[in-house]
Amino acid sequence: MSNAELSNRRDTAVARGVGMQTQVYAERALNSEVWDVEGNRYIDFAAGIAVVNTGHCHPKILDAVQKQAASFTHTCHQVMPYANYIRLAERLNEKVPGDFEKKTIFVTTGAEAVENAVKIARAATNRPAVIAFGGAFHGRTFMGMTLTGKVAPYKKGFGAMMPDVYHVPFPIDLHGTSTEDALGAITKLFKSDLDPERVAAIIIEPVQGEGGFYPAPAELMRGLRALCDEHGIIMVADEVQTGFARTGNLFAMDGYDVCADITTMAKGLAGGLPLAAVTGRADIMDAAAPGGLGGTYGGNPLGIAAANAVLDVIEEEDLCNRANELGSRLKQRLESIRERTPEIVDIRGPGFMIAAELNTADGSAPNPEMANAVRAEALSRGLVLLTCGVYGNVIRFLAPLTVQDDIFTEAMDILEASIDAVKGH
Structure with missing residues (x-):
């Protein structure tokens, strides 16, 4: 079996709307390495888009899942509940900021x-409206893509979006938008289009993910908290991509001096198994009537078991500090490359949620062509990278926090050689 054969079968069997960044078909993986069906080895600096922060097939997580699978795989918590669901909820209630x-x-x-x-x-406010930010990504369901601040490919061709969702600019100094501009846009929105007494929530990613790995300034978070307090609005932190040690804290909001009322999380929560959570102020979370929340697979026992193990691994292996150490080393290497690569106009991100933004050599315009060329060249050399950003000109780095030092160094060498090859150095 080859990658090409599987690609042909995929084209016949799978809808084209499921986009793919590579045509590399995985066969097995361990920690920060993946081997494809042809036996080729890759260093994984995508981690399933910040999902396997604890590495592929971590033995402690596998053991927890295997033990749970031997007991039962599903009862539906709303039908026959189970204790480890409650234990994980208790742990998140303790660990989520606030x-x-x-x-x-x-x-x-x-x-x-x-x-x-x-x-x-x-339900908690009896209000309908929600405010989100340009460049945000909040999912692909109808409310999720409505909240998302990017049209192509997430909204294109899918018809009318959900009502009562409003977008304001996200502050990005590099693009000429300040925190004052962002907060001013909300004030202007309240004056011209939207009564603040109709707003249920403001949702924000502490670090924009798909939007380009832009960290939210502390002044923005303080301003949003003040606005929410003034008008009785619920502040929601979307920590789906930033959560679980990725930013050098268990949650990115740990790095701010204000807290959200509700936190959403998924991705790194269960180390590769599908599980997500919503944690918030008890009185707010209790606003929905019994039966109003839930889902057949919500809190699946295997995912719950994995998540409890993930929290153990993060603590036992000190992965928050590891994220900060790896991020510092990555930034140093990128700064070294930047000295001879003027196209790199910004290097940013907390912990090990790092990105490099590329413009044209004169700095006048985004350079998605170079970003994609570097990604493709790195892949050909055995390093999996992802791009992101509204303009597609950002390379993001999301290796497992457990990546071995020698493999990290090997990846940095491949990255540098790939940039040099694209530049013709």
Whole structure:
């Protein structure tokens, strides 16, 4: 079996709307390495888009899943509940930022977590409207893609979006938008189009993910918290991509001096199994009536078992500090490359959620062509990278936090050689 044969079969069997960044078909993986069906080995700097923060097939997580599978794989928590669901909820209630009583629900995907956060906020406030940011990504369901601040490919061709969703600019100094501009846009929105008394929630990623790995300034978070407090609006932090040690804290909001009322999470929560959660102020989380929240697979026992093991691994292996160490080393290497690569106009991100933004050599315009060329060249040399950003000109780095030092160094050498090859150095 070859990658080419599987690609041909895929074209026949799978809808073309499922986009793919590579035509490399995985056969097995371990920690930061993946081998394809032809036996080729790759260093994984995508981690399933920040999912396997604890590495592929971590033995402690596999053991937890195998033990759970030997007991039972599904009962539906709403029908016959199980203790480890409660234990994980208790742990998240303790660990999610905020010095207040919390409660948690479990669902299956990040988009589903966001949908439920909106449902809960509307139930708690009896208000309909939601404010999100340009460049944001909140999922592919109808409310998720409506909240998402990027048209192609997420909204294109799918008809009318959900009502009562409003977007304001996200502050990006590199693109000429300040925190003052962003907060001013909300004030202007309240003056011209939207009564703040109709707003249920403001949702924000502490670091924009698909939008380009732009960290939210501390002043923005403080301003949003003040606006929410002033108008009785619920502040929602979408930590689907930033959660679980990726940013050098367990949650990115740990790095701010204000807290959200509701936090959504998924991706790194269960180390590769589909599990998502919504954690928030207890009184807000209890706003929905019994039966109003849930889902057949929400909090599947295998995912719950994996997530409890993930939290253990993060603590035992000190992965928050590991993220900061790896991120610092990556930034140093990128700065070295930048000295002879003027196309790299910004290197940013907390912890090990790092990105490099590429413009044309004169700095006048985004350079998605170079970003994609570097990604493709790195893949040909055995390193899996992802791009992102509204303009597609950002290379993001999302290796497992457990990546071995020698493999990390090998990846950096491949990255540098790939950039040099694209530049013709």
